Amino acid sequence: MFSFNPPSVSIGVKQITLDHAGDCAFVSHAHSDHALVARAPSIIASRETVDLMHARGYKVASDVQHGHYNAKLLNAGHVLGARQFYAETDEGTFAYTGDFRMSDSFCVKGADVPQCDTLFMEATFGSPEFVFPSRAETAEEISKWVLAEREKGIVVLGGYSLGKAQELIKILNDYTGITPVVEDTIARVNEVYRKYGVNLDYLLASSDEGLRELDKNFVAVVPMNKVNNNFAFQLSRAYSRRVASAVATGWAATERFANAKAFCLSDHSDYPELLQFVERSGAKKIVTHYGHAQRLARDLRAKGLNARALEDRQKLLIAWED
Numbered sequence: 403m404f405s406f407n408p409p410s411v412s413i414g415v416k417q418i419t420l421d422h423a424g425d426c427a428f429v430s431h432a433h434s435d436h437a438l439v440a441r442a443p444s445i446i447a448s449r450e451t452v453d454l455m456h457a458r459g460y461k462v463a464s465d466v467q468h469g470h471y472n473a474k475l476l477n478a479g480h481v482l483g484a485r486q487f488y489a490e491t492d493e494g495t496f497a498y499t500g501d502f503r504m505s506d507s508f509c510v511k512g513a514d515v516p517q518c519d520t521l522f523m524e525a526t527f528g529s530p531e532f533v534f535p536s537r538a539e540t541a542e543e544i545s546k547w548v549l550a551e552r553e554k555g556i557v558v559l560g561g562y563s564l565g566k567a568q569e570l571i572k573i574l575n576d577y578t579g580i581t582p583v584v585e586d587t588i589a590r591v592n593e594v595y596r597k598y599g600v601n602l603d604y605l606l607a608s609s610d611e612g613l614r615e616l617d618k619n620f621v622a623v624v625p626m627n628k629v630n631n632n633f634a635f636q637l638s639r640a641y642s643r644r645v646a647s648a649v650a651t652g653w654a655a656t657e658r659f660a661n662a663k664a665f666c667l668s669d670h671s672d673y674p675e676l677l678q679f680v681e682r683s684g685a686k687k688i689v690t691h692y693g694h695a696q697r698l699a700r701d702l703r704a705k706g707l708n709a710r711a712l713e714d715r716q717k718l719l720i721a722w723e724d
């Protein structure tokens with residue numbers, strides 16, 4: 403059986419909490435809001451997620467399993483190692499998604515669609531205004547902008563340290579031939595991506611090669627929260643050069659960012675993809691959580707589906723996910 407408070411599924415005598423604290427917790431991926439759950443006595447997570455949590459300095463349970471005898475971990479797209487939890491219970495088949503993206507990114511394959519009776523899914527961008535451009539289109543746009551701005555000075559690209567930073571590096575490598583400089587927090591994540599076969603060319607800013615690169619008009623990939631006027635001002639003063647800043651985020655679909663150009667690049671599904679995901683799953687009952695959960699549930703009900711929202715935790719998600 404499954405329960406939504408806390409989100410959990412019981413298999414035999416064991417209760418497995420889903421991205422929530424408990425004796426045995428499923429950790430869907432290594433973003434901060436989920437990885438904090440990994441301090442549970444026992445966790446279920448993919449190998450990649452465990453490596454990423456170690457690389458990012460999280461406390462990880464001593465008892466780690468990469469699967470469960472009566473459940474399946476399905477690919478969730480989103481970031482390296484992200485998984486969905488699928489189980490057969492006495493109330494029918496059940497699937498849980500933490501964050502997911504159905505289509506491929508430049509670094510990871512898109513999410514599998516679970517065939518299930520009950521679907522408990524994230525709804526970060528579950529409102530019709532969120533329709534993302536194609537990834538190739540955004541990559542072209544980023545590349546053109548970076549090449550033009552690098553002629554004039556330093557270029558700073560900001561994104562979440564896990565997932566977006568690696569995809570920005572991949573886009574720079576593949577579309578422009580540029581090897582960006584990064585700081586240690588991003589480099590540690592890059593190494594895990596490399597371990598699992600995602601080739602990323604980058605320079606650690608503190609390395610000899612990195613320091614030589616900083617003498618030129620360099621391109622830096624930095625954590626999202628570093629993209630602000632103060633950082634740009636400090637960089638400009640330190641290197642006596644012009645600085646152009648941009649961020650890559652799904653929120654660029656609807657929002658403007660005061661201190662930087664914003665490119666629409668998301669590790670989540672947009673609204674049309676969320677609807678497709680539900681349709682392909684064949685789920686008879688849908689429970690939405692995160693972000694625009696209420697709106698998505700309402701729109702699914704309008705299509706005649708049995709859907710409800712668990713709660714709106716958008717603010718929590720934005721606050722934690724880095």
Ligand SMILES: [Zn+2]
Binds near residue numbers: 480501723
């Ligand atoms: Zn995430």
